[in-house]
Amino acid sequence: MEKSYTKGYETFKEGVIACIPTILGYFGIGIAAGILGKNAGLSVFSIVLMAGIIYGGSSQFIIIGMLMTNSPISAIIFTTFLVNARHFLMSLSVSEYFRDFSMGKSIGIGSLLTDESYGVLMTQIMTGKQVSFNWINGLNITAYVVWIASNFLGALLGNLIPNPEQLGLDFALVAMFIGLVVLQIQGELKVRRTKTLLILLSVVMSVYVLSNLISLEISVLIATLIGCGIGVFLDDAK
Template identity: 45%
Template sequence: MSQTHVTNDPPSVSMFRAGVLACMPTIPGYWSIGFAAGAMGTLSGFSIFQIALLAGALYAGSAQFLFYSLWAAGAEMSSVIISVMLINLRYLLMSSSLSPYFRKQSTRKKLLNGLLLTDETFGVAAEYASRHGTLPFSWMFGLNISAWLNWVIASVAGAWLASVVPPSLMEGLSFSLVSMFIGLVLMTWFASKRKILESFTIITAVIITLFASHYLDSSVVVMVAAIISATSATIFLRFIEKTRS
């Protein structure tokens, strides 16, 4: 038993380190947005401890910005909770997309990777899975825990320095989140073996977003675009597979 343990450890440690390294390109984005989120939390009247707790537990940039904004505006708690839930529903789609790679994992491992999943780690993981056909737990945990730690530290740093950094600079950091998302989408597209299907999904989501944004709330638009585009892509893929068979 001891020999088996020694034999399995190095690959796990190696994959964990590889996951940490895979997270490095996204860390500047975590720091810029996390810094701004922490500063916004301070300006909304929260303590550094409360901001750190929220960053670690909620762990969603867009949801934290929304939470602070609604709180500062004096919204009812029920409205805050529902809004945060709506904007975070996309993680169900992301988790479902990666779930086939974790079917043989234990419940504990599934929870660890699922609870720490973000837009950025999903993009990196999807690109890795597309190239290797697998998602080792150690690699995914290294990716996720690195992102989580950097987000919490960045939020605390932003909260601490909020009184020093001008508000205009905080607002200007928002561009980095958009840039990072675009980079992750392109990285996933170039690594995909089904570029036509990926392009079809992206175009469908963009068209739905452009038309629905005039009539629905932005958080609802994101969910509607994601559900319709993903469903359309699945139907299209099954149609192609049936035609070939």
């Protein structure tokens, strides 16, 4: 059944405004990543380059930690791939909403899609709002620039703040993402409370059980697939 959309967000500026919660979270966690990178012996240029190419908070923290323990490059690359593999799932889940876009535009959207921008995007989609290419660019590009800038600032402050955890900067991204998830599912809870709660419970329980057997990164991926499978099954069973 074709899903209908109401007139939504179209301009680049509206995308920038929608990115404000992400900006607030990125400043805290980006500065923390820059500080830790500097304390690990990385140059300011290396930290900024990593932020621009890797563009992932969890991955960058893992890379910095593995560099500090002199882990082999092959292990760092493989671990980073596993941690970021969830982006395949996120891109696939929104691909149907951009099927009319050219391949170049789709690649541009997918390349800058993060957990947080995905959360903001899905919040609009779940409320029946259509979003334009300009809007998603406003959201993605703003988040990307802020992330690089905050890493750069953290690298400059690296010698002044040796322990960012004392300021609570390590929790900034977690708090922001919790807020985005709540905004995304609150509409679903009103109309499909039981199904939504079952999916959430299945994901949480899967992560808990699997993390005791395999790595946390793989556990999250498998739990996500389980949650998607249960969602499809419950949707078809109505």
